[in-house]
Amino acid sequence: MTTETLTLGKALNAGLRKAMENDPKVLVMGEDVGKLGGVFRVTDGLQKDFGEERVIDTPLAESGIVGTAIGLALRGYRPVVEIQFDGFVFPAADQIITQLAKMRMRSLGALSLPVVVRIPCGGGIGAVEHHSESPEAYFTHTAGLRVVACSNPSDAYTMIQQSIASPDPVIFFEPKRRYWDKAPVDVSAAPESWTPLHRARVVQQGDDVTVLAYGPMVKTCLEAAAAAAEEGRSLEVIDLRSLNPLDIDAVVASVERTGRCVVVHEAPVFSGYGAELAARITERCFYRLEAPVLRVGGFSTPYPPSRLEDHYLPDLDRVLDAVDRTFAW
Amino acid sequence: MAIDSARGAPDVHELDDPELIQLLTPEGERVEHPDYPLELTPDEVRGLYRDLVIVRRIDREAVALTRQGELGLWASLLGQEAAQIGSGRALGEHDMAFPTYREHGVAWCRDVDPLKLLGLFRGVNNGGWDPAEHNFHLYTIVIGSQTLHATGYAMGVQRDGVLGTPNAGATIAYFGDGATSQGDVNESFVFASVFNAPIVFFCQNNQWAISEPLEKQSRIPLYRRAQGYGFPGLRVDGNDVFACLAVTRKALEAARTGQGPTLIEAYTYRMGAHTTTDDPTRYRLKAEEEAWKLKDPIERVKAYLVRNDLADNAFFEEIEAEAKQVAADLRKGCLAMPDPGPMDMFAHVYAEAHPLMTEEQEQFAAYLASFKEVSS
Numbered sequence: 252m253t254t255e256t257l258t259l260g261k262a263l264n265a266g267l268r269k270a271m272e273n274d275p276k277v278l279v280m281g282e283d284v285g286k287l288g289g290v291f292r293v294t295d296g297l298q299k300d301f302g303e304e305r306v307i308d309t310p311l312a313e314s315g316i317v318g319t320a321i322g323l324a325l326r327g328y329r330p331v332v333e334i335q336f337d338g339f340v341f342p343a344a345d346q347i348i349t350q351l352a353k354m355r356m357r358s359l360g361a362l363s364l365p366v367v368v369r370i371p372c373g374g375g376i377g378a379v380e381h382h383s384e385s386p387e388a389y390f391t392h393t394a395g396l397r398v399v400a401c402s403n404p405s406d407a408y409t410m411i412q413q414s415i416a417s418p419d420p421v422i423f424f425e426p427k428r429r430y431w432d433k434a435p436v437d438v439s440a441a442p443e444s445w446t447p448l449h450r451a452r453v454v455q456q457g458d459d460v461t462v463l464a465y466g467p468m469v470k471t472c473l474e475a476a477a478a479a480a481e482e483g484r485s486l487e488v489i490d491l492r493s494l495n496p497l498d499i500d501a502v503v504a505s506v507e508r509t510g511r512c513v514v515v516h517e518a519p520v521f522s523g524y525g526a527e528l529a530a531r532i533t534e535r536c537f538y539r540l541e542a543p544v545l546r547v548g549g550f551s552t553p554y555p556p557s558r559l560e561d562h563y564l565p566d567l568d569r570v571l572d573a574v575d576r577t578f579a580w
Numbered sequence: 581m582a583i584d585s586a587r588g589a590p591d592v593h594e595l596d597d598p599e600l601i602q603l604l605t606p607e608g609e610r611v612e613h614p615d616y617p618l619e620l621t622p623d624e625v626r627g628l629y630r631d632l633v634i635v636r637r638i639d640r641e642a643v644a645l646t647r648q649g650e651l652g653l654w655a656s657l658l659g660q661e662a663a664q665i666g667s668g669r670a671l672g673e674h675d676m677a678f679p680t681y682r683e684h685g686v687a688w689c690r691d692v693d694p695l696k697l698l699g700l701f702r703g704v705n706n707g708g709w710d711p712a713e714h715n716f717h718l719y720t721i722v723i724g725s726q727t728l729h730a731t732g733y734a735m736g737v738q739r740d741g742v743l744g745t746p747n748a749g750a751t752i753a754y755f756g757d758g759a760t761s762q763g764d765v766n767e768s769f770v771f772a773s774v775f776n777a778p779i780v781f782f783c784q785n786n787q788w789a790i791s792e793p794l795e796k797q798s799r800i801p802l803y804r805r806a807q808g809y810g811f812p813g814l815r816v817d818g819n820d821v822f823a824c825l826a827v828t829r830k831a832l833e834a835a836r837t838g839q840g841p842t843l844i845e846a847y848t849y850r851m852g853a854h855t856t857t858d859d860p861t862r863y864r865l866k867a868e869e870e871a872w873k874l875k876d877p878i879e880r881v882k883a884y885l886v887r888n889d890l891a892d893n894a895f896f897e898e899i900e901a902e903a904k905q906v907a908a909d910l911r912k913g914c915l916a917m918p919d920p921g922p923m924d925m926f927a928h929v930y931a932e933a934h935p936l937m938t939e940e941q942e943q944f945a946a947y948l949a950s951f952k953e954v955s956s
Binding site for chain 2: 278304305309310312314315317318319320321322323324325326327328342345346349350353354355356357358359360361362363394395397417418419449495496497499
């Protein structure tokens with residue numbers, strides 16, 4: 252076993268590099284992904300090693316980036332597109348939703364679009380407007396896309412490679428405030444031994460309450476679980492990893508056991524991904540629930556100026572507050 | 581307050597623009613152009629005439645099928661036959677075309693069975709052919725989206741390293757005058773330009789984007805926009821099949837040999853409605869249509885054939901009969917086209933298993949089956 256301690260950003264870089272080594276059709280494209288290595292340095296060094304034809308600094312036009320990636324995929328390439336920040340994906344939303352997601356059905360299965368759209372997401376880095384958003388629900392609502400979110404270096408390394416290998420388009424969310432988190436990554440494990448892309452993972456076992464999270468909130472929930480343990484309360488934390496498809500069986504298995512569930516995400520609660528989770532858990536676990544599924548997330552406001560983001564973003568205390576409330580029933 | 585939006589605007593039409601490339605006048609007279617020599621054998625001219633007549637007949641039949649309730653909608657190509665056949669016949673084996681939803685003439689040139697074009701308009705599928713089989717992509721409905729796909733595809737051809745070899749293929753992107761206002765079209769110009777992609781942008785300026793005339797899209801002739809992006813732009817008589825063929829051939833060859841993109845503005849006219857649900861009498865004058873009738877793309881080829889003794893009555897009758905047969909086959913095929921089954925909507929959403937969708941599919945199948953149990 253070869254283990255390297257990598258930041259989440261470096262793990263993505265290593266995963267991209269591996270995918271490019273394994274398949275000459277894999278391309279990386281986006282704004283500043285070449286010489287600069289991306290604003291978060293996720294593509295650092297790739298252009299130097301794989302050339303400008305495979306690591307493409309594109310014009311500053313998100314729709315153009317995704318639209319031309321679709322064309323490249325039609326020609327047999329596997330483009331990995333970087334959207335520089337979550338709030339900049341919207342100019343590309345048309346190409347993603349009306350073209351990327353629907354081409355396979357439109358062609359009666361003749362065409363596959365193995366395109367990965369990487370989106371650094373979420374807040375917590377003190378950024379200006381449009382740099383801290385969580386747009387996942389727009390994409391989980393779109394049939395034809397697969398939507399995943401990594402939360403740690405090890406998953407970042409494997410999930411990016413699995414997403415590139417997928418014949419379906421994948422929207423790949425990266426928790427930008429966790430880019431610098433370090434952890435050991437087994438870079439020698441055979442892909443067959445990796446957790447499948449669309450499988451959830453129990454990252455903290457517990458008996459009292461199931462806490463569901465993905466991306467940046469997994470760490471927050473693990474911290475909440477540690478704090479709760481000190482008070483004698485046992486939280487089971489599940490990292491969903493894949494939002495569409497959702498590993499509902501893993502969720503149900505846990506909630507059936509605990510009878511309580513709290514869903515945590517940074518995106519606004521109203522019509523957020525947590526609403527889908529709450530509805531499905533209610534349908535599947537109705538007689539086992541001791542309390543309604545509670546949601547912790549952003550408010551029904553635009554993402555606030557960064558001096559306020561600590562109030563907006565779910566933190567350990569807000570997660571524990573919701574956990575406490577599940578015992579009020 | 582009235583705003584004089586046209587103040588200071590140059591004429592977007594410039595009908596007498598000396599840069600309009602024409603090789604065949606509306607009266608059927610051949611004219612030479614120093615940059616576009618074109619040698620066509622009598623058979624080739626007759627072949628073009630056949631194409632033009634047949635695609636117009638296909639179009640007419642599809643309009644009729646819509647009127648009779650067999651199609652939900654049809655986007656007629658009437659008036660644009662020369663632009664489509666000229667450019668379509670310029671395409672080589674390795675070239676790839678990205679159409680809008682009106683390129684029935686180009687589809688004909690790419691050997692797509694006309695019946696397959698009807699699936700989308702009848703509502704049985706969203707695109708019924710394999711693009712790779714014909715080097716003709718699926719119809720794209722969102723205006724301008726396909727120009728980016730075409731540009732990306734051309735960037736792929738570039739990366740394949742085939743340019744300048746016999747396997748080189750150019751990409752051609754079709755779009756209309758309205759599409760030139762879309763961000764995607766402008767972004768495709770930028771990408772194609774900076775990457776020097778092997779692509780031809782073929783704009784059929786048919787003067788109308790549903791009800792909006794060209795003045796609502798541009799203050800300058802469309803072909804001149806290319807200059808701002810850094811590649812050549814030219815305007816061709818879009819009702820002149822010879823000129824469209826010659827101009828597209830040259831632009832495709834430039835692309836195949838690594839000389840980058842070209843914008844062709846085929847100056848033509850949408851003789852019919854935008855689609856069968858549209859009513860042009862609400863926004864344009866009959867006199868304008870009458871004026872364009874005199875520039876008909878088929879009549880001028882017929883006049884040329886007659887004038888040069890290249891075809892006799894028997895030939896024209898033979899083509900009419902063939903067109904009639906194509907239309908009859910199309911009608912027959914349309915009426916026989918089966919509706920998809922309710923489960924078909926789940927069939928091609930994902931390439932790999934998607935458990936949640938599969939669960940819905942199974943539940944829906946069980947729900948449908950429950951009616952059968954009740955009725956039996």
